[in-house]
Amino acid sequence: MNSVFDLILRRLVQGHPEQLLLLLFGGQTPAFIRMADSSLPQSERRADTVLVVEAHGMRFAVDVEIQAQADPHFAVRLLDYTVRIHRREKLAVLPVAVYLVPEAEGMPPPYGFECPGIRVLHFDFQVVRLWEVDFLQPALRAAPALLPLSVLESRAGPERIAWAEPGIDQAPSLSSEERLDLLVVLGTLASRRFGQARLSQHLRDIMIDSPFWEEQRELVRVRVQVSERVQLLLIFANARGLPQPPDAEERLAQLGAASLKDLVTKVVTAPDAAATELRAVLTPQGH
Incomplete structure (x- = not known):
C-alpha cells in the first residue's frame, strides 16, 4: 500500500x-x-x-x-x-x-x-x-507548487508554515482548485512534522472541508486495518507452526484489506482451512 x-x-x-x-x-x-x-x-x-x-x-x-x-x-x-x-x-x-x-x-x-x-x-x-534543499533560494520561492515541500527542509521551523501559506494563497498563477490542493498538502506535511496545533485556523478549516483530505484519511484507515490483520495472521501462523519467509508481512499485505478480512474470519470459523490457505500464501514459489 x-x-x-x-x-x-x-x-x-x-x-x-x-x-x-x-x-x-x-x-x-x-x-x-x-x-x-x-x-x-x-x-x-x-x-x-x-x-x-x-x-x-x-x-x-x-x-x-x-x-x-x-x-x-x-x-x-x-x-x-x-x-x-x-x-x-x-x-x-x-x-x-x-x-x-x-x-x-x-x-x-x-x-x-x-x-x-x-x-x-x-x-x-x-x-x-x-x-x-534550500527552498528559500529565489528560483524555488517563485514556484508556488513547491512551497508545501519547504516544511520538510531540515532548517525549517514551524514559522515556515506561516511563510508558505500566503505564498500559495496569493499566487496568481494557480487556479482555485490548485490552490486548495496545495494548501491541503501544506497542512498535511506541516502537521506531520510540527503537529496540527501549529496550523493556522484557516489552514485547519481547509483541510477539514477538503474531500481530498477525507480521501487520505480513509486511505490511512485502510492501511491501519491491513497492518492489524497482517499481525493477527502472523500470530496465527506462529501458533500453527507455519514457516514464515522474510517477506511474510509484504506477502500478506499484498492480499488487500478485503481478502485479509476474509482470511481472519476464516481463522475463527474454519482454522484448518485458514492454515492451509495461509501456508500457500507464505510459501515461496518453487517450494
Missing part, C-alpha cells in the same frame, strides 16, 4: 511538471515536452511520474519516484521501471529518487552485481533529499 505522502505528492508533481523539474535540476532545468503514461508495460505497477524532457538537443524521459519510507527493494524496483519505460518510450531514461525524510533513504546508488571477473550490471540514479 502506498503511503499518504506518496499519494499526496504524486498528485502535486503531476499537476506542475515544470516546477518539479526546477526542483530536480536547479539552474540546468531541461525543457518540459510532455507527461508520459505512468503505467508500466507488462506490469500492474505504475510509476509515480514520468516526464519527457529535452536538454542540449537530446530528448529523454525522467522517472520520478517519491519515497516516504524505507524500501529494501527500492533500487531493484527502480531498475525495473527504468527498463520498462525505456522499452515503451524508446528514449534514454533518467531515474530520480526523491526522498522526503532521512529514514526513507536506503542504500545509495549505484545498484549492481557481478559474476566472477565480470561486472554484469551497474545501475545509477539521481537522488534528491528534500530535507537538504
Whole structure:
C-alpha cells in the first residue's frame, strides 16, 4: 500500500511538471515536452511520474519516484521501471529518487552485481533529499507548487508554515482548485512534522472541508486495518507452526484489506482451512 505522502505528492508533481523539474535540476532545468503514461508495460505497477524532457538537443524521459519510507527493494524496483519505460518510450531514461525524510533513504546508488571477473550490471540514479534543499533560494520561492515541500527542509521551523501559506494563497498563477490542493498538502506535511496545533485556523478549516483530505484519511484507515490483520495472521501462523519467509508481512499485505478480512474470519470459523490457505500464501514459489 502506498503511503499518504506518496499519494499526496504524486498528485502535486503531476499537476506542475515544470516546477518539479526546477526542483530536480536547479539552474540546468531541461525543457518540459510532455507527461508520459505512468503505467508500466507488462506490469500492474505504475510509476509515480514520468516526464519527457529535452536538454542540449537530446530528448529523454525522467522517472520520478517519491519515497516516504524505507524500501529494501527500492533500487531493484527502480531498475525495473527504468527498463520498462525505456522499452515503451524508446528514449534514454533518467531515474530520480526523491526522498522526503532521512529514514526513507536506503542504500545509495549505484545498484549492481557481478559474476566472477565480470561486472554484469551497474545501475545509477539521481537522488534528491528534500530535507537538504534550500527552498528559500529565489528560483524555488517563485514556484508556488513547491512551497508545501519547504516544511520538510531540515532548517525549517514551524514559522515556515506561516511563510508558505500566503505564498500559495496569493499566487496568481494557480487556479482555485490548485490552490486548495496545495494548501491541503501544506497542512498535511506541516502537521506531520510540527503537529496540527501549529496550523493556522484557516489552514485547519481547509483541510477539514477538503474531500481530498477525507480521501487520505480513509486511505490511512485502510492501511491501519491491513497492518492489524497482517499481525493477527502472523500470530496465527506462529501458533500453527507455519514457516514464515522474510517477506511474510509484504506477502500478506499484498492480499488487500478485503481478502485479509476474509482470511481472519476464516481463522475463527474454519482454522484448518485458514492454515492451509495461509501456508500457500507464505510459501515461496518453487517450494
